Amino acid sequence: MTEREFDPRLPLRKRLGMLFGLLGAVAIAIGLVTLGVLIADVIHDGWRALSWDFLTSYPSRRPEQAGILSALVGSFYILILVALIAFPLGVAAAIYLEEFAPQNRLTATIEINLSNLAAVPSIVYGLLGLGVFVRSFMLGRSLLAGALTLSLLVLPIIIIASREALRAVPPSIREAGLALGASQWQTVRLFVLPAAWPGILTGTILALARAIGETAPLITIGALTYVAFTPQSLFDPFTVLPIQIFNWISRPQPAFHERAAAGIIVLLAVLLLFNGLAIFLRARLQRRIRF
Amino acid sequence: MSESTLAQLATSIDRREWVERVLTGTQRIDRLRRVRERTILTFLFLAALISIGTTIGIIYTLGIETVRFFQRVSIVDFLTDTQWTPLFTEKHFGIWPLLTATILVSVIAMLIALPIGLLSAIGLAEYAPDRVARVLKPVLEVLAGVPTVVYGYFALLFVTPVLKRFIPQLEVFNALSAGLVMGIMIVPLVASLSEDAMRAVPQSLREGAYALGATKLEVVWRVVVPSSLSGIVAAFILAVSRAVGETMIVAIAMGQVPRLTLNPLVAMETMTAYIVQVSLGDTPHGTLEYQTIFAVGTTLFVITMALNLLSYRFLKRFREIYE
Numbered sequence: 001m002t003e004r005e006f007d008p009r010l011p012l013r014k015r016l017g018m019l020f021g022l023l024g025a026v027a028i029a030i031g032l033v034t035l036g037v038l039i040a041d042v043i044h045d046g047w048r049a050l051s052w053d054f055l056t057s058y059p060s061r062r063p064e065q066a067g068i069l070s071a072l073v074g075s076f077y078i079l080i081l082v083a084l085i086a087f088p089l090g091v092a093a094a095i096y097l098e099e100f101a102p103q104n105r106l107t108a109t110i111e112i113n114l115s116n117l118a119a120v121p122s123i124v125y126g127l128l129g130l131g132v133f134v135r136s137f138m139l140g141r142s143l144l145a146g147a148l149t150l151s152l153l154v155l156p157i158i159i160i161a162s163r164e165a166l167r168a169v170p171p172s173i174r175e176a177g178l179a180l181g182a183s184q185w186q187t188v189r190l191f192v193l194p195a196a197w198p199g200i201l202t203g204t205i206l207a208l209a210r211a212i213g214e215t216a217p218l219i220t221i222g223a224l225t226y227v228a229f230t231p232q233s234l235f236d237p238f239t240v241l242p243i244q245i246f247n248w249i250s251r252p253q254p255a256f257h258e259r260a261a262a263g264i265i266v267l268l269a270v271l272l273l274f275n276g277l278a279i280f281l282r283a284r285l286q287r288r289i290r291f
Numbered sequence: 292m293s294e295s296t297l298a299q300l301a302t303s304i305d306r307r308e309w310v311e312r313v314l315t316g317t318q319r320i321d322r323l324r325r326v327r328e329r330t331i332l333t334f335l336f337l338a339a340l341i342s343i344g345t346t347i348g349i350i351y352t353l354g355i356e357t358v359r360f361f362q363r364v365s366i367v368d369f370l371t372d373t374q375w376t377p378l379f380t381e382k383h384f385g386i387w388p389l390l391t392a393t394i395l396v397s398v399i400a401m402l403i404a405l406p407i408g409l410l411s412a413i414g415l416a417e418y419a420p421d422r423v424a425r426v427l428k429p430v431l432e433v434l435a436g437v438p439t440v441v442y443g444y445f446a447l448l449f450v451t452p453v454l455k456r457f458i459p460q461l462e463v464f465n466a467l468s469a470g471l472v473m474g475i476m477i478v479p480l481v482a483s484l485s486e487d488a489m490r491a492v493p494q495s496l497r498e499g500a501y502a503l504g505a506t507k508l509e510v511v512w513r514v515v516v517p518s519s520l521s522g523i524v525a526a527f528i529l530a531v532s533r534a535v536g537e538t539m540i541v542a543i544a545m546g547q548v549p550r551l552t553l554n555p556l557v558a559m560e561t562m563t564a565y566i567v568q569v570s571l572g573d574t575p576h577g578t579l580e581y582q583t584i585f586a587v588g589t590t591l592f593v594i595t596m597a598l599n600l601l602s603y604r605f606l607k608r609f610r611e612i613y614e
Binding site for chain 2: 010013014016017020021023024025026027028030031032034035037038041042045088089090092093095096097100101109110112113114115116117119120121122123124125126127128130131132135152155156159183184185206209210212213214215216219220222242245246249250257260261264267268271275
């Protein structure tokens with residue numbers, strides 16, 4: 001019996017299958033091409049404005065003199081603060097949930113809650129920050145209020161990534177530790193955590209990258225759009241790179257749009273650096289540990 | 292004992308102490324350690340509770356200002372008035388213009404993100420060789436890592452001018468280009484979650500279908516997709532939630548004109564864009580304008596939370612089946 005007798009439509013069905021694969025390739029290509037066009041467009045618009053002066057000048061009413069110094073410094077401070085606040089808390093929560101939490105209602109509630117929090121719009125965190133940190137804690141529109149708000153925003157991301165890293169450590173490692181007479185905490189600290197570090201660090205770096213790119217929650221808590229100084233303390237007003245970019249985009253003059261594009265190039269470069277660092281760290285640290 | 296030897300002892304004691312305990316049965320170290328570990332465990336537990344605290348914080352903050360808002364504005368007006376003009380002298384507080392704009396731009400984004408995301412996922416999970424998929428997936432996810440303010444720039448200063456060549460009546464601010472760009476931004480979310488769901492389908496199901504004479508397309512479309520449907524639906528719902536809450540793209544490219552229309556070619560204002568608009572001005576605490584952003588925020592939070600929880604249920608279901 002030939003193929004054709006078995007099912008006369010088989011060639012057609014096979015061709016349809018191929019066509020569908022092609023459709024998948026086209027879909028992937030649409031995403032990649034858009035990314036390429038976006039980057040090309042931004043570089044085309046902004047590279048002329050990029051200069052050392054651009055990086056070291058304060059914003060100005062005259063576009064040709066405007067720079068991103070205060071925004072860069074603000075973003076840097078925010079980054080450090082968020083790392084200091086969110087990283088230890090996120091890892092601690094992940095360790096508890098993955099290694100110690102009993103299977104009960106509270107744990108289940110925390111689980112559902114986390115997956116919801118990871119998908120709450122960032123601007124809602126901004127409203128939370130405005131109500132709690134800016135008003136109730138009387139921190140005002142300060143660096144600290146901004147950092148706390150963003151910390152809450154990235155905390156679920158860090159927790160979820162760290163939990164995945166901890167879950168990837170085989171149970172045999174834990175059993176070996178316990179069999180040696182180590183307590184549960186000692187097992188976690190001495191055996192499980194070191195094995196999970198690459199994943200935890202990668203997740204944290206990506207979460208920090210998210211914090212650097214966030215605009216909406218900081219606008220909501222009232223980060224300023226025009227700051228011609230660098231913050232000297234935790235309680236000073238501040239601006240960050242995405243807000244400075246937003247400010248330039250929303251002005252009508254094309255000369256400011258060019259500045260915005262240049263700012264975007266800097267922002268994307270910083271994020272690329274972060275992603276590269278995450279990939280490098282993962283590769284480097286993973287080589288040391290093999291199961 | 293000198294201080295340096297003490298410090299040395301402190302670092303080495305952790306590694307040695309359980310061995311020591313077994314060998315000498317020292318009770319004091321044991322008790323001390325137990326107290327210390329209890330303290331650490333308490334700290335870990337408290338860190339895990341922060342997530343609950345955050346949710347309570349959100350509900351409390353949004354709730355208290357929203358209650359104050361509804362003491363001054365009737366909830367019936369809020370839900371039935373067709374105008375939203377809290378910043379004008381003649382004030383109207385109908386949520387519909389903001390809500391319609393949010394829904395319109397989300398629908399446009401979904402028309403892009405769902406088919407492209409699902410097809411990308413099928414391409415990555417079922418068609419592409421593993422090596423190719425492993426390279427393409429992270430590159431595609433860069434799309435999700437681009438800050439939304441950058442997408443806003445792209446929508447306003449690239450996509451809109453390009454579209455204007457084909458649609459002359461397109462306004463500078465419009466829902467169409469904001470929605471298109473938002474759709475592309477959400478593609479990796481749909482693709483990544485759907486792909487995970489498809490990869491969780493056991494190979495034996497595919498092989499069974501092939502053995503019955505099915506072609507690749509039939510395996511994908513009649514076996515893999517239906518088997519991973521709850522995961523795919525979860526991805527879709529999460530994508531909608533993401534679109535509803537997206538802020539910077541719409542604040543930059545869609546405008547700040549709260550009007551009730553379904554025309555994607557004109558400027559409108561979404562809920563998120565309104566919150567940004569008010570936040571940019573200096574709105575004193577306690578004024579009605581200040582309270583409006585919390586009322587709008589509550590609406591936003593309730594909608595997205597409902598979507599997130601629904602998505603979580605679907606996700607749980609597909610995990611239970613195959614894991």
